[in-house]
Amino acid sequence: MKRNFVFTTSLFILSSLLLFASCGQGNAGEGHQQGPAEVPMATVATGNATIQSEYATAIEGLSNIEIRPQVSGYLTKIMVDEGDYVRAGQVLFKIEDRVYEEQLNQAKAAVATAEANLVTAKINLDRKQELATSKIVSDLQVREAQAAYDATKSAVAQAKSTVASARINVEFATIKAPVSGYIGRFNYRLGSLIAPSNALPMTVVSDNHQVYAYFSLSENDFVAFQREHTGNNIAEKLKNSAPVSLLLSDGETYAVQGRIDAVEGQFNKSTGSITLRARFDNPKGELRSGNTGKIKIERHMENVLLFPIASTVMIQDKVFVYLVDAAGKVAQVPVTVSGKSGNDYMVSEGLKEGDKYIATGFERLQNGMPVVEQKQVENKK
Known part of the structure; x- marks a missing residue:
């Protein structure tokens, strides 16, 4: 009985010691605090940007002429x-054309008859004038002969006109x-x-040695287009504008660049857009009336706030970036994007030059978390 009591007491003491040790270790773990996360950082900067905008286009030949008969x-x-x-x-x-050939022959015969009548009328007029000098005929008879001659002369002209008209019909x-x-x-x-x-029409002949590509710009895009190019009027601005490219329906770029050479006189009230026309040379006849594609216009901008697309996240159609505030904590900030230039967004609102942002590794971060900049590891030779 005594031996059992001693064994039980020893087991109780050992269990107490193990429990005390485990509690001590738990408290030590709770007291340990993890430091700020190390992340790669960069600074927001401005730079020059190139925007490539694409607009759907319909292609027409330089002229599409309907061939219609005139006879x-x-x-x-x-x-x-x-x-x-x-x-x-x-x-x-x-x-x-046999009917028209016969009409031409009849007209020619009428000319011959009219010319013969003219000869007769001239003879009669000359005879009357000669007799009038001898007072054999009166001046009235001479005037009548003159009138007959003039009428016959007009008939000859009319007959010749009929011949010309008949010849035109034959040619038509x-x-x-x-x-x-x-x-x-x-x-x-x-x-x-x-x-x-x-x-x-019988058919259409399309002159395609040059083609027109028609496309539309929104009001804002057209205002920006005018501001970008120098000139006192739209004609000078078009002359100073850069060449444009044509993307074919398969996505390939047409080998020849074109130039914008005309702008429609007014905006379309229903769409709020205005139509422009670009002209392209077509030496190999690759383009035909009815082709479709896209006009690609490049715009060059200076001192634009650029931000890497890879350093952003899209949440419910909004673009967010992860900045580091003055206290060294994460701040998730929405930004307004005005366009793309290569691998960068052009930001119009939400950032300013000099802001420090987290370049990568922000997926595991939350607002308010402390962070420090990741140290650069130098390559040892």
Whole structure:
């Protein structure tokens, strides 16, 4: 019995000692405090920025000319094919011209008749004038002969005019390309009855050696565009503007740069935008009317507040940065971004030059946490 009492007492004392030791260690752990987190820091600075803005564009040829007949008739010949490149003056279509040839022949015959009548009237006038000197005929008869001669002379002129008109109709039966360019789709085929009153043109010839790219700027963008370029008027500003690039529908950049050469006279009230036109050379014929793409305009700005995009975080469509205040604590601050330049945001509000910010590693930080700048590790040779 005594031995059991001694064993129990010893076990109690040992347990007490272990409990006391563990409590001592817990209190020591609670008393230990962790220091401020070390993070890489940098300073907000200004610099020069290049903004690249893109605007949707629709491309048109220098001229898209509808080919319409000026006389009526059946289409008898098609001299080209859809998509062909044609030169100005090249024959495209032939309309049945036998009717117009016959009208020309009749007009020529009428001229011959009128000229014969003119000869007769001249002979009669000369004879009357000669007899009038001998007082055989009166002055009234001479004036009548003169009037008849003048009327016959006018008839000759009218007949010649009819010949010229008939010849024009014959020429109109042969339809030629008014400009050099590419032939569009045909709306009529061989045997179709062609007339000036037809609703659709026969085809369209597109002059694409140069093309126009039309795009729109918002009111703010247009104001900025005008302020950026020097000049007393819009024509001088356009002349002093930088070349623009064209992004094709596949995202590739067109090899030839263009220039903005025209601005619409007024803003569109429904969209609040204004249309500009850029002209591009098209020596290889790569661009056609109807192409789409994007106009890329670069704007150069000086003394802009720049901030690395990689040092920001997006929360509910707002951009935040992590600054370090005067007390060395984290401050999560929202900023207003006005654009991008390379890998930087251009910040218009929320920052000032000289602010110290946390470059990386801010994901695990919270507002008010103390931080210190991470020491740079020097490379040892």
